[in-house]
Amino acid sequence: MALDYKQAGVDIEAGESLVSWLKEQQPRPMPFQERLVGGIGGFAALFRANFPEMKSPCLVSATDGIGTKLKLAIDFESYQGVGQDLVAMCVNDLICCGATPLFFLDYYACGKLRLPAAKEFLSGVLKACTESGCALIGGETAEMPGVYSHNDFDAAGFAVGVVDEAKTLGxxxxxxxxxxxxxxxxxxxxxxxxxxxxxxxxxxxxxxxxxxxxxxxxxxxxxxxxxxxxxxxxxxxxxxxxxxxxxxxxxxxxxxxxxxxxxxxxxxxxxxxxxxxxxxxxxxxxxxxxxxxxxxxxxxxxxxxxxxxxxxxxxxxxxxxxxxxxxxxxxxxxxxx
Structure with a gap:
């Protein structure tokens, strides 16, 4: 009997559908629209790093997750808030250096890609990015049957900002x-x-x-x-x-x-x-x-x-x-x- 990737538990079409949906949800214009080269869906995301107003610009990076609060979100089927949590945990760290958040990427790993849950989660991510003035420029969705149970998922966030080195807080x-x-x-x-x-x-x-x-x-x-x-x-x-x-x-x-x-x-x-x-x-x-x-x-x-x-x-x-x-x-x- 033939066995394809979808039967093995990975739905490529669902992933592509999620990316298309996310592109449609992006605000117009996005934060730092003039610095973005291309858009979501490429192999990598490009950002024009030109800061003439700064004497010595330093890129600042932060990464974090949501922790076991995710388990409650899954149990209660409430996902938008933890999308905001993911962004907040990263951009709040950036601002501790005095850095302005520039862009954000997310990693979403699940046992089965359930589009309603993923869309609700990413809508929270996108809303929080917009409120924080940074661009959601890319990410990764990984469907991993056998690693995560059917309804479970995990997420990680990655944020990059910039600060003039002489003005760094600490x-x-x-x-x-x-x-x-x-x-x-x-x-x-x-x-x-x-x-x-x-x-x-x-x-x-x-x-x-x-x-x-x-x-x-x-x-x-x-x-x-x-x-x-x-x-x-x-x-x-x-x-x-x-x-x-x-x-x-x-x-x-x-x-x-x-x-x-x-x-x-x-x-x-x-x-x-x-x-x-x-x-x-x-x-x-x-x-x-x-x-x-x-x-x-x-x-x-x-x-x-x-x-x-x-x-x-x-x-x-x-x-x-x-x-x-x-x-x-x-x-x-x-x-x-």
């Missing part, structure tokens, strides 16, 4: 006396779900909305701060896996952090109650309501908070940089706000 610009400005998270974002799925295993349906809220896209807000308070913004920390310990990635030697207490949203407190985790363990596991933190000049904090709030996010002073030994969260001191 620990090298952080000083004693800097103020930490927090930007709210939308919820759990896309981290901690191996724990969260166990915590809410018995009543996931009632917590579905909270568990599937997509990650905030912070590019626009941080770019607004950069444009109006450029020299006052020293570093940015994206609060992802590892919780508030991510702050240490932009703290230089000879400095430590003095954090204020803040109102932790109820879903995180519910995790604390159900698990019995000590508060500091909770803070180094989940974002606890803090999605991104900006390190700024102390006299600029009010202006920065105002800019962020105009972008639709809650924002507040989270703490400050003081002299001392760089230490993990378990040894940090917290002051009453």
């Amino acid at each position: 620990a090298h610009r952080v000083n004693v006396g800097d103020t930490l400005v927090a930007i709210e998270s939308s919820g759990f974002h896309s981290n901690g779900y191996s724990l969260l799925r166990k915590v809410f295993a018995e009543d996931q349906e009632s917590w579905k909305e909270e568990l599937l809220i997509p990650t905030h896209l912070y590019v626009s807000a941080v770019k607004q701060v950069l444009e109006s308070q450029n020299t006052a913004l020293h570093a940015v920390a994206h609060i992802t896996g590892g919780g508030l310990d991510n702050l240490l990635r932009v703290v230089p030697t000879g400095c430590q952090l003095q954090l204020h207490e803040w109102k932790i949203p109820e879903p995180f407190l519910e995790v604390e109650r159900r698990t019995g985790l000590p508060r500091r363990e909770l803070l180094k596991t989940l974002n606890c309501g803090v999605g991104m933190v900006l390190f700024v000049d102390s006299d600029a904090s009010d202006s920065v908070i105002e800019i962020i709030q105009k972008q639709g996010f809650q924002s507040w002073v989270l703490g400050s940089v003081v002299e001392g030994k760089k230490e993990a969260l378990s040894r940090w001191d917290f002051k009453k706000a």
